[in-house]
Amino acid sequence: MTDFSSTMIREYLLGHQREFFFWGFGTGVVIISFLLAWLFSLMLRVECFRWTHYPVRFDRKNRRVHVFSTDGDIYSAPWDEIFFTTGDCVSYKLTRRKHYDIRGHVLAEDRKTVLRTFTLPVSASRREELYANWEFVRRYMEEGPEAVAHVLKLMPPVEGRREGIFFGYWYLMLSAAYGAPLFLVPFLMALYLTAWPFRLFAMYSCKIPRWSAEVEAQCVIAPDDPWDISAVHNPRPLWRWMLGLDMAHSMVDKKRAMTAVEKAGGSAQ
Structure with a gap:
């Protein structure tokens, strides 16, 4: 041309x-x-050429929410002053289907004017499917990590880095194959293998989001925090859990087991 x-x-x-x-x-x-x-x-x-993800940090101790916005701006707002609701994130005009997400509106002093809006990284075709996700956040902020930690099964390994090459493929698989009939899994694995390179391109063309020094200073985690659960405690091997073959995994139990091993090793020395 x-x-x-x-x-x-x-x-x-x-x-x-x-x-x-x-x-x-x-x-x-x-x-x-x-x-x-x-x-x-x-x-x-x-x-592509933006950010790998847009994190939202719920600071329970200071009762604040820290947001990394889509334009790279970082701001914070008091938890008790944010108005949370659901909204339409995707509309399909031909089929009249919608997808919903959870949104947080930062309001002005008049409690009517919306200054900023952010969304949580979850969507569903029915509003009712979002209630469990909202309840997880609410209970964490109101009751503490002990109220919700037992439901955690997997942590995306993206804190301060890009997701791994193979994790990207298995994450695509999870979004499509988790709970699907077993006979469909090979077909879905081949199908999402074709989309995998595009996810890699998007991931490695984007920048990694970094919290400001002020936010990091407010969210320091104690070295002995029993609820400091991260991607280190993900199930191994990951593909067995993704395919529903290892449902007994608990991140809390693995964290405690790893802590016990570390203590035992320290005592032996």
């Missing part, structure tokens, strides 16, 4: 070819090419 356009311009300048069809067709190709390139760049910017 580039060669065609350059040839068209050269032929025009030399006066060799100026037929209406030639120029009409060529001009149309150039315009369509620019429009497609512009549209492709917009679509690419939705997932």
Whole structure:
């Protein structure tokens, strides 16, 4: 297409070819090419060349919520002054189907004007499916980690780094194959293998979000915190859990087991 356009311009300048069809067709190709390139760049910017994810940190001790916004701005708001609700995140006009998410509105002093809005990283086709996710957050902030830690099964390994290459594939599989009939799993594995390279491109073209020094200072975790659960405590091997073959895993139990081993090793020395 580039060669065609350059040839068209050269032929025009030399006066060799100026037929209406030639120029009409060529001009149309150039315009369509620019429009497609512009549209492709917009679509690419939705997932690529931005941030790997947009974390929201619930600071229970200080009763604040810290947000890393889509434009890279970091702000905080008091937990008790945020109005949480559900909203429509995706609408399918042809089928009249919707997807819903959980949103937090930071309000002005009049308690009516919305200053900022952020969303939690969960969506569902029915509002009722979001209630369990909201209850997890609410109970953590109101009752403490001991009230909800037992339901944690997996932590995305993205804190301060990009997700692993193979984790990206298994995470795609989890979104499609978790709970699916066993006979469909091989087909889904092959299907999502084709989407895997695009996820890798998006992940490695984006920057890693970093909290500000002020936020980090407010959220220091004590070395002996029994509820400091991270991706280190994820099930091994991960693929067995993703396929539903290892449902007995508990991150809290693994954390305690690892702590016991470390203490035993220290005592032996």
